[in-house]
Amino acid sequence: MSDTKKWRPATELVHGGTLRSQFNETSEALFLTQGYVYPTAEAAEARFKGEDPGYIYSRYANPTVSMFEDRMAALEGAEGGRGFSSGMAAVSAALLAQVEAGDHVVASRALFGSCLYVVEDLLPRYGVSSTIINGNSLEEWKNAVQPNTKAFFLETPTNPTLDVIDIQAVSDIAHEVGARVVIDNVFATPLWQSPLKFGADVVVYSATKHIDGQGRCLGGVVLSDVEWLDGQMKNLIRHTGPSMSPFNAWVLLKGLETLPVRVERQTQSARYLADQLAEVSNINRLIYPGRDDHPHADIVAKQMKAGSTLIAFDVKGGKEAAFKVLNNLKIGKISNNLGDAKTLLTHPATTTHQRLSEEQRAELGITDGLLRLSVGLEDQEDLLEDLVSALEQARA
Numbered sequence: 001m002s003d004t005k006k007w008r009p010a011t012e013l014v015h016g017g018t019l020r021s022q023f024n025e026t027s028e029a030l031f032l033t034q035g036y037v038y039p040t041a042e043a044a045e046a047r048f049k050g051e052d053p054g055y056i057y058s059r060y061a062n063p064t065v066s067m068f069e070d071r072m073a074a075l076e077g078a079e080g081g082r083g084f085s086s087g088m089a090a091v092s093a094a095l096l097a098q099v100e101a102g103d104h105v106v107a108s109r110a111l112f113g114s115c116l117y118v119v120e121d122l123l124p125r126y127g128v129s130s131t132i133i134n135g136n137s138l139e140e141w142k143n144a145v146q147p148n149t150k151a152f153f154l155e156t157p158t159n160p161t162l163d164v165i166d167i168q169a170v171s172d173i174a175h176e177v178g179a180r181v182v183i184d185n186v187f188a189t190p191l192w193q194s195p196l197k198f199g200a201d202v203v204v205y206s207a208t209k210h211i212d213g214q215g216r217c218l219g220g221v222v223l224s225d226v227e228w229l230d231g232q233m234k235n236l237i238r239h240t241g242p243s244m245s246p247f248n249a250w251v252l253l254k255g256l257e258t259l260p261v262r263v264e265r266q267t268q269s270a271r272y273l274a275d276q277l278a279e280v281s282n283i284n285r286l287i288y289p290g291r292d293d294h295p296h297a298d299i300v301a302k303q304m305k306a307g308s309t310l311i312a313f314d315v316k317g318g319k320e321a322a323f324k325v326l327n328n329l330k331i332g333k334i335s336n337n338l339g340d341a342k343t344l345l346t347h348p349a350t351t352t353h354q355r356l357s358e359e360q361r362a363e364l365g366i367t368d369g370l371l372r373l374s375v376g377l378e379d380q381e382d383l384l385e386d387l388v389s390a391l392e393q394a395r396a
Protein backbone atom coordinates (compact mmCIF):
# COMPACT_ATOMS: atom_id res chain seq x y z
CA MET A 1 0.00 0.00 0.00
CA SER A 2 1.03 3.63 -0.15
CA ASP A 3 3.70 5.16 2.10
CA THR A 4 2.38 6.80 5.20
CA LYS A 5 5.03 9.51 5.52
CA LYS A 6 3.86 12.92 4.28
CA TRP A 7 6.13 14.49 1.71
CA ARG A 8 5.94 17.97 0.28
CA PRO A 9 3.26 18.44 -2.43
CA ALA A 10 5.47 18.04 -5.52
CA THR A 11 6.77 14.71 -4.19
CA GLU A 12 3.34 13.45 -3.15
CA LEU A 13 2.06 14.29 -6.63
CA VAL A 14 4.60 12.00 -8.28
CA HIS A 15 4.56 9.10 -5.81
CA GLY A 16 1.56 9.45 -3.47
CA GLY A 17 -0.95 6.61 -3.49
CA THR A 18 0.94 4.40 -5.95
CA LEU A 19 -0.12 0.75 -5.77
CA ARG A 20 2.31 -1.54 -7.61
CA SER A 21 1.15 -4.84 -9.00
CA GLN A 22 3.26 -8.02 -8.92
CA PHE A 23 5.05 -6.74 -12.08
CA ASN A 24 6.50 -3.68 -10.31
CA GLU A 25 5.67 -1.33 -13.16
CA THR A 26 7.11 2.22 -12.98
CA SER A 27 4.03 4.04 -14.21
CA GLU A 28 0.70 3.56 -12.48
CA ALA A 29 -1.17 0.54 -13.84
CA LEU A 30 -4.50 1.04 -15.55
CA PHE A 31 -6.87 -1.52 -14.02
CA LEU A 32 -9.51 -1.46 -16.70
CA THR A 33 -11.77 -4.01 -15.02
CA GLN A 34 -15.37 -4.04 -13.86
CA GLY A 35 -14.95 -6.72 -11.26
CA TYR A 36 -12.58 -8.94 -9.27
CA VAL A 37 -12.41 -12.72 -8.79
CA TYR A 38 -12.33 -14.46 -5.44
CA PRO A 39 -10.17 -17.52 -4.74
CA THR A 40 -12.98 -19.26 -2.81
CA ALA A 41 -16.66 -18.82 -1.98
CA GLU A 42 -15.61 -18.16 1.61
CA ALA A 43 -13.36 -15.30 0.43
CA ALA A 44 -16.26 -13.76 -1.52
CA GLU A 45 -18.46 -14.01 1.57
CA ALA A 46 -15.83 -12.34 3.76
CA ARG A 47 -15.38 -9.52 1.29
CA PHE A 48 -19.10 -8.79 1.09
CA LYS A 49 -19.31 -8.86 4.89
CA GLY A 50 -16.58 -6.24 5.01
CA GLU A 51 -14.24 -8.61 6.88
CA ASP A 52 -11.76 -8.56 4.01
CA PRO A 53 -10.87 -5.10 2.59
CA GLY A 54 -10.33 -6.19 -1.06
CA TYR A 55 -12.13 -4.86 -4.13
CA ILE A 56 -15.64 -6.09 -5.01
CA TYR A 57 -16.86 -4.16 -8.03
CA SER A 58 -15.60 -1.02 -9.79
CA ARG A 59 -18.75 0.95 -9.02
CA TYR A 60 -17.59 0.68 -5.37
CA ALA A 61 -13.85 1.05 -5.85
CA ASN A 62 -11.06 0.30 -8.32
CA PRO A 63 -7.26 0.22 -7.77
CA THR A 64 -6.48 2.92 -10.37
CA VAL A 65 -9.22 5.13 -8.92
CA SER A 66 -7.88 4.42 -5.40
CA MET A 67 -4.44 5.64 -6.45
CA PHE A 68 -5.97 8.89 -7.68
CA GLU A 69 -8.03 9.29 -4.49
CA ASP A 70 -5.06 8.63 -2.20
CA ARG A 71 -2.79 10.98 -4.13
CA MET A 72 -5.40 13.74 -3.93
CA ALA A 73 -5.91 13.12 -0.19
CA ALA A 74 -2.15 13.35 0.42
CA LEU A 75 -2.00 16.62 -1.50
CA GLU A 76 -5.00 18.13 0.28
CA GLY A 77 -3.97 16.90 3.73
CA ALA A 78 -7.32 15.09 4.00
CA GLU A 79 -7.91 11.72 5.65
CA GLY A 80 -9.52 10.38 2.51
CA GLY A 81 -10.96 11.10 -0.91
CA ARG A 82 -13.47 9.65 -3.37
CA GLY A 83 -13.29 9.98 -7.14
CA PHE A 84 -16.32 10.87 -9.29
CA SER A 85 -17.21 10.83 -12.96
CA SER A 86 -17.29 14.65 -13.08
CA GLY A 87 -16.99 17.70 -10.87
CA MET A 88 -20.77 18.00 -10.77
CA ALA A 89 -21.17 14.39 -9.61
CA ALA A 90 -18.72 15.24 -6.81
CA VAL A 91 -20.54 18.45 -5.81
CA SER A 92 -23.97 16.78 -5.90
CA ALA A 93 -22.81 13.83 -3.79
CA ALA A 94 -21.01 16.10 -1.31
CA LEU A 95 -24.27 17.96 -0.70
CA LEU A 96 -26.68 15.02 -0.89
CA ALA A 97 -24.59 13.01 1.57
CA GLN A 98 -25.31 15.43 4.37
CA VAL A 99 -28.99 16.24 3.97
CA GLU A 100 -32.41 14.64 4.00
CA ALA A 101 -35.90 15.99 3.43
CA GLY A 102 -36.59 18.78 5.91
CA ASP A 103 -32.99 20.00 6.06
CA HIS A 104 -31.66 23.35 4.88
CA VAL A 105 -28.56 24.47 3.00
CA VAL A 106 -27.02 27.94 2.77
CA ALA A 107 -24.94 28.78 -0.30
CA SER A 108 -23.16 31.73 -1.79
CA ARG A 109 -24.72 33.05 -5.03
CA ALA A 110 -21.41 33.29 -6.88
CA LEU A 111 -21.30 29.61 -7.85
CA PHE A 112 -20.51 27.67 -11.00
CA GLY A 113 -23.84 27.58 -12.91
CA SER A 114 -24.62 23.89 -12.38
CA CYS A 115 -23.76 24.13 -8.67
CA LEU A 116 -26.30 26.93 -8.33
CA TYR A 117 -28.88 24.72 -10.08
CA VAL A 118 -28.26 21.87 -7.63
CA VAL A 119 -28.71 24.13 -4.59
CA GLU A 120 -31.46 26.40 -5.90
CA ASP A 121 -33.59 23.99 -7.96
CA LEU A 122 -32.67 20.36 -7.40
CA LEU A 123 -32.40 20.10 -3.59
CA PRO A 124 -35.76 21.88 -3.00
CA ARG A 125 -37.49 19.34 -5.29
CA TYR A 126 -36.58 16.68 -2.74
CA GLY A 127 -37.58 18.65 0.34
CA VAL A 128 -34.23 20.27 1.14
CA SER A 129 -34.69 24.02 1.27
CA SER A 130 -31.90 26.44 0.46
CA THR A 131 -31.03 30.08 0.98
CA ILE A 132 -28.77 31.79 -1.53
CA ILE A 133 -26.82 34.74 -0.19
CA ASN A 134 -23.98 37.13 -0.96
CA GLY A 135 -21.06 35.00 0.26
CA ASN A 136 -18.88 38.02 1.00
CA SER A 137 -21.24 39.19 3.73
CA LEU A 138 -20.70 37.35 7.02
CA GLU A 139 -23.94 38.95 8.21
CA GLU A 140 -25.87 37.22 5.44
CA TRP A 141 -24.38 33.81 6.35
CA LYS A 142 -25.40 34.36 9.98
CA ASN A 143 -28.87 35.58 9.14
CA ALA A 144 -29.56 32.69 6.75
CA VAL A 145 -29.05 30.03 9.42
CA GLN A 146 -32.14 28.05 10.46
CA PRO A 147 -32.48 25.36 13.15
CA ASN A 148 -32.39 22.72 10.36
CA THR A 149 -29.31 24.10 8.51
CA LYS A 150 -26.97 21.18 7.78
CA ALA A 151 -24.53 22.55 5.22
CA PHE A 152 -22.84 25.71 3.97
CA PHE A 153 -21.60 25.65 0.39
CA LEU A 154 -19.33 28.14 -1.33
CA GLU A 155 -16.77 28.62 -4.04
CA THR A 156 -13.69 30.83 -3.62
CA PRO A 157 -12.25 32.45 -5.67
CA THR A 158 -15.61 32.67 -7.39
CA ASN A 159 -16.45 32.16 -11.04
CA PRO A 160 -16.10 34.42 -12.95
CA THR A 161 -15.45 37.58 -10.93
CA LEU A 162 -12.77 36.06 -8.65
CA ASP A 163 -14.21 37.31 -5.37
CA VAL A 164 -12.53 35.73 -2.37
CA ILE A 165 -14.54 34.58 0.67
CA ASP A 166 -13.11 34.17 4.18
CA ILE A 167 -13.25 30.38 4.71
CA GLN A 168 -12.34 30.50 8.41
CA ALA A 169 -14.96 33.13 9.26
CA VAL A 170 -17.72 31.30 7.36
CA SER A 171 -16.69 27.94 8.89
CA ASP A 172 -16.88 29.42 12.39
CA ILE A 173 -20.47 30.54 11.76
CA ALA A 174 -21.40 27.10 10.39
CA HIS A 175 -19.82 25.17 13.24
CA GLU A 176 -21.60 27.23 15.84
CA VAL A 177 -24.86 25.76 14.56
CA GLY A 178 -23.53 22.29 13.77
CA ALA A 179 -23.51 22.68 9.98
CA ARG A 180 -20.70 21.34 7.77
CA VAL A 181 -18.86 23.48 5.25
CA VAL A 182 -18.30 22.33 1.67
CA ILE A 183 -15.81 24.32 -0.43
CA ASP A 184 -15.57 24.15 -4.23
CA ASN A 185 -11.83 24.83 -4.51
CA VAL A 186 -11.43 24.59 -8.30
CA PHE A 187 -10.24 28.14 -8.97
CA ALA A 188 -7.65 28.14 -6.18
CA THR A 189 -6.32 24.65 -7.01
CA PRO A 190 -5.10 22.41 -4.15
CA LEU A 191 -1.73 24.14 -4.37
CA TRP A 192 -2.79 27.68 -3.51
CA GLN A 193 -5.54 27.14 -0.96
CA SER A 194 -6.16 24.37 1.60
CA PRO A 195 -9.70 24.92 2.92
CA LEU A 196 -9.45 22.13 5.52
CA LYS A 197 -6.76 24.16 7.30
CA PHE A 198 -9.21 27.05 7.60
CA GLY A 199 -12.00 25.02 9.16
CA ALA A 200 -13.83 23.63 6.11
CA ASP A 201 -15.10 20.06 6.43
CA VAL A 202 -15.30 18.95 2.81
CA VAL A 203 -13.35 20.06 -0.29
CA VAL A 204 -14.57 19.32 -3.81
CA TYR A 205 -12.81 19.64 -7.16
CA SER A 206 -13.74 19.34 -10.76
CA ALA A 207 -10.62 17.39 -11.79
CA THR A 208 -11.58 18.33 -15.35
CA LYS A 209 -9.78 21.65 -14.80
CA HIS A 210 -6.18 22.05 -13.52
CA ILE A 211 -5.88 18.45 -12.28
CA ASP A 212 -6.17 17.08 -15.81
CA GLY A 213 -4.83 20.37 -17.08
CA GLN A 214 -4.74 19.34 -20.70
CA GLY A 215 -8.44 19.28 -21.56
CA ARG A 216 -8.75 15.51 -21.99
CA CYS A 217 -11.30 14.08 -19.60
CA LEU A 218 -13.90 14.81 -16.93
CA GLY A 219 -13.47 13.90 -13.31
CA GLY A 220 -14.26 15.02 -9.79
CA VAL A 221 -13.10 14.35 -6.26
CA VAL A 222 -14.45 14.86 -2.73
CA LEU A 223 -11.97 15.09 0.17
CA SER A 224 -12.88 14.88 3.84
CA ASP A 225 -12.55 12.79 6.99
CA VAL A 226 -12.85 9.01 6.72
CA GLU A 227 -15.78 8.75 9.11
CA TRP A 228 -17.90 11.02 6.92
CA LEU A 229 -16.75 9.40 3.67
CA ASP A 230 -17.64 5.97 5.07
CA GLY A 231 -21.12 7.08 6.11
CA GLN A 232 -23.92 8.19 3.80
CA MET A 233 -21.40 9.10 1.10
CA LYS A 234 -20.30 5.47 0.76
CA ASN A 235 -23.89 4.34 0.27
CA LEU A 236 -24.55 7.08 -2.26
CA ILE A 237 -21.54 6.10 -4.36
CA ARG A 238 -22.22 2.37 -4.17
CA HIS A 239 -25.89 2.57 -5.00
CA THR A 240 -26.25 5.55 -7.33
CA GLY A 241 -23.04 4.98 -9.32
CA PRO A 242 -21.33 8.36 -9.97
CA SER A 243 -18.06 6.40 -10.06
CA MET A 244 -14.92 7.61 -11.80
CA SER A 245 -13.78 5.54 -14.76
CA PRO A 246 -10.38 3.85 -14.17
CA PHE A 247 -9.21 5.24 -17.49
CA ASN A 248 -9.99 8.80 -16.41
CA ALA A 249 -8.35 8.16 -13.03
CA TRP A 250 -5.22 7.08 -14.87
CA VAL A 251 -5.20 10.21 -17.06
CA LEU A 252 -5.73 12.36 -13.96
CA LEU A 253 -2.94 10.58 -12.04
CA LYS A 254 -0.59 11.55 -14.85
CA GLY A 255 -1.99 15.09 -14.68
CA LEU A 256 -1.22 15.28 -10.96
CA GLU A 257 2.46 14.52 -11.58
CA THR A 258 2.86 17.80 -13.47
CA LEU A 259 0.28 19.87 -11.54
CA PRO A 260 2.78 22.02 -9.60
CA VAL A 261 4.94 22.72 -12.65
CA ARG A 262 1.94 23.76 -14.70
CA VAL A 263 0.06 25.72 -12.05
CA GLU A 264 3.16 27.60 -10.86
CA ARG A 265 3.97 28.60 -14.42
CA GLN A 266 0.37 29.53 -15.26
CA THR A 267 0.07 31.57 -12.06
CA GLN A 268 3.32 33.41 -12.82
CA SER A 269 2.11 34.22 -16.32
CA ALA A 270 -1.32 35.24 -15.01
CA ARG A 271 0.27 37.62 -12.52
CA TYR A 272 2.44 39.12 -15.26
CA LEU A 273 -0.48 39.50 -17.67
CA ALA A 274 -2.71 40.98 -14.94
CA ASP A 275 -0.11 43.63 -14.15
CA GLN A 276 0.41 44.46 -17.82
CA LEU A 277 -3.29 44.45 -18.77
CA ALA A 278 -4.17 46.67 -15.79
CA GLU A 279 -2.33 49.44 -17.67
CA VAL A 280 -4.33 49.02 -20.90
CA SER A 281 -6.67 51.99 -21.29
CA ASN A 282 -9.73 50.21 -22.69
CA ILE A 283 -9.96 47.91 -19.69
CA ASN A 284 -12.32 49.34 -17.05
CA ARG A 285 -11.76 46.95 -14.23
CA LEU A 286 -9.32 44.08 -13.84
CA ILE A 287 -9.63 41.51 -11.07
CA TYR A 288 -6.75 39.27 -10.05
CA PRO A 289 -6.40 37.72 -6.59
CA GLY A 290 -2.89 38.55 -5.48
CA ARG A 291 -2.85 42.14 -6.75
CA ASP A 292 -3.07 44.83 -4.09
CA ASP A 293 -6.13 46.34 -5.77
CA HIS A 294 -8.14 43.09 -5.42
CA PRO A 295 -11.34 43.87 -3.44
CA HIS A 296 -10.50 41.18 -0.86
CA ALA A 297 -6.70 41.46 -0.85
CA ASP A 298 -6.62 40.96 2.95
CA ILE A 299 -8.43 37.61 2.73
CA VAL A 300 -6.23 36.53 -0.20
CA ALA A 301 -3.15 37.23 1.92
CA LYS A 302 -4.59 35.26 4.83
CA GLN A 303 -5.77 32.10 3.10
CA MET A 304 -4.08 31.77 -0.30
CA LYS A 305 -0.44 30.95 -1.05
CA ALA A 306 -0.64 32.62 -4.46
CA GLY A 307 -3.21 34.18 -6.77
CA SER A 308 -4.83 32.22 -9.50
CA THR A 309 -4.35 31.07 -13.07
CA LEU A 310 -7.42 33.16 -13.96
CA ILE A 311 -7.97 36.85 -14.56
CA ALA A 312 -11.26 38.71 -15.09
CA PHE A 313 -11.47 42.06 -16.85
CA ASP A 314 -14.15 44.37 -18.13
CA VAL A 315 -13.61 45.75 -21.61
CA LYS A 316 -14.79 49.30 -22.32
CA GLY A 317 -17.59 49.17 -24.90
CA GLY A 318 -19.60 46.30 -23.41
CA LYS A 319 -20.58 43.16 -25.27
CA GLU A 320 -19.62 44.44 -28.72
CA ALA A 321 -16.09 45.31 -27.64
CA ALA A 322 -15.69 42.10 -25.62
CA PHE A 323 -16.77 40.03 -28.65
CA LYS A 324 -14.26 41.94 -30.81
CA VAL A 325 -11.49 41.05 -28.37
CA LEU A 326 -12.45 37.36 -28.51
CA ASN A 327 -12.79 37.33 -32.29
CA ASN A 328 -9.41 38.99 -32.84
CA LEU A 329 -7.35 36.64 -30.69
CA LYS A 330 -4.80 34.49 -32.51
CA ILE A 331 -3.51 32.35 -29.60
CA GLY A 332 -6.22 32.57 -26.94
CA LYS A 333 -9.17 30.30 -27.73
CA ILE A 334 -12.85 30.95 -27.03
CA SER A 335 -13.91 28.19 -24.63
CA ASN A 336 -15.68 27.83 -21.31
CA ASN A 337 -13.16 25.33 -19.91
CA LEU A 338 -10.35 26.53 -17.64
CA GLY A 339 -7.09 25.37 -16.12
CA ASP A 340 -5.98 24.06 -19.52
CA ALA A 341 -2.51 24.17 -21.10
CA LYS A 342 -4.15 26.33 -23.78
CA THR A 343 -5.13 29.89 -22.95
CA LEU A 344 -8.94 30.08 -22.95
CA LEU A 345 -11.30 33.04 -22.77
CA THR A 346 -14.99 33.18 -22.16
CA HIS A 347 -17.70 35.86 -22.13
CA PRO A 348 -19.71 34.80 -19.06
CA ALA A 349 -22.75 37.04 -19.68
CA THR A 350 -23.63 35.22 -22.94
CA THR A 351 -22.38 31.72 -22.08
CA THR A 352 -21.87 30.26 -18.60
CA HIS A 353 -24.12 32.84 -16.91
CA GLN A 354 -26.70 33.56 -19.64
CA ARG A 355 -29.32 31.60 -17.64
CA LEU A 356 -29.26 34.32 -14.95
CA SER A 357 -31.45 37.41 -15.15
CA GLU A 358 -29.87 40.77 -15.92
CA GLU A 359 -30.35 41.79 -12.26
CA GLN A 360 -28.68 38.63 -10.98
CA ARG A 361 -25.73 39.18 -13.31
CA ALA A 362 -25.43 42.78 -12.17
CA GLU A 363 -25.47 41.63 -8.55
CA LEU A 364 -22.56 39.29 -9.30
CA GLY A 365 -20.60 41.94 -11.21
CA ILE A 366 -20.98 40.04 -14.51
CA THR A 367 -21.07 43.04 -16.82
CA ASP A 368 -21.55 42.87 -20.59
CA GLY A 369 -17.89 43.70 -21.15
CA LEU A 370 -16.53 41.10 -18.71
CA LEU A 371 -14.13 38.46 -20.02
CA ARG A 372 -12.67 35.58 -18.04
CA LEU A 373 -9.15 34.62 -19.03
CA SER A 374 -7.68 31.22 -18.10
CA VAL A 375 -3.95 31.52 -18.65
CA GLY A 376 -2.25 28.56 -20.34
CA LEU A 377 1.30 27.39 -20.78
CA GLU A 378 2.20 29.44 -23.86
CA ASP A 379 5.01 32.01 -23.71
CA GLN A 380 3.75 34.95 -21.65
CA GLU A 381 5.11 37.54 -24.11
CA ASP A 382 3.20 35.90 -26.97
CA LEU A 383 0.07 35.93 -24.84
CA LEU A 384 0.53 39.58 -23.93
CA GLU A 385 1.03 40.60 -27.58
CA ASP A 386 -2.05 38.60 -28.58
CA LEU A 387 -4.24 40.18 -25.90
CA VAL A 388 -2.97 43.72 -26.39
CA SER A 389 -3.47 43.47 -30.14
CA ALA A 390 -7.02 42.13 -29.75
CA LEU A 391 -7.84 44.86 -27.22
CA GLU A 392 -6.42 47.46 -29.60
CA GLN A 393 -8.75 46.24 -32.36
CA ALA A 394 -11.71 46.42 -29.99
CA ARG A 395 -11.17 50.10 -29.26
CA ALA A 396 -14.23 52.15 -30.20
Ligand SMILES: *Cc1c(COP(=O)(O)O)cnc(C)c1O
Residues within 6 Å of the ligand: 086, 087, 088, 089, 091, 112, 114, 115, 155, 159, 184, 186, 187, 206, 207, 208, 209, 218, 219, 220
Ligand atom coordinates in the same frame (compact mmCIF):
# COMPACT_ATOMS: atom_id res chain seq x y z
C1 LIG B 1 -16.11 23.02 -13.95
C2 LIG B 1 -16.54 23.31 -12.59
C3 LIG B 1 -17.46 22.48 -11.93
C4 LIG B 1 -18.09 21.28 -12.60
O1 LIG B 1 -17.15 20.32 -12.98
P1 LIG B 1 -17.38 19.30 -14.20
O2 LIG B 1 -16.15 18.46 -14.16
O3 LIG B 1 -17.51 20.12 -15.44
O4 LIG B 1 -18.61 18.53 -13.90
C5 LIG B 1 -17.83 22.81 -10.63
N1 LIG B 1 -17.32 23.90 -10.02
C6 LIG B 1 -16.45 24.72 -10.63
C7 LIG B 1 -15.92 25.91 -9.91
C8 LIG B 1 -16.02 24.46 -11.93
O5 LIG B 1 -15.16 25.28 -12.53
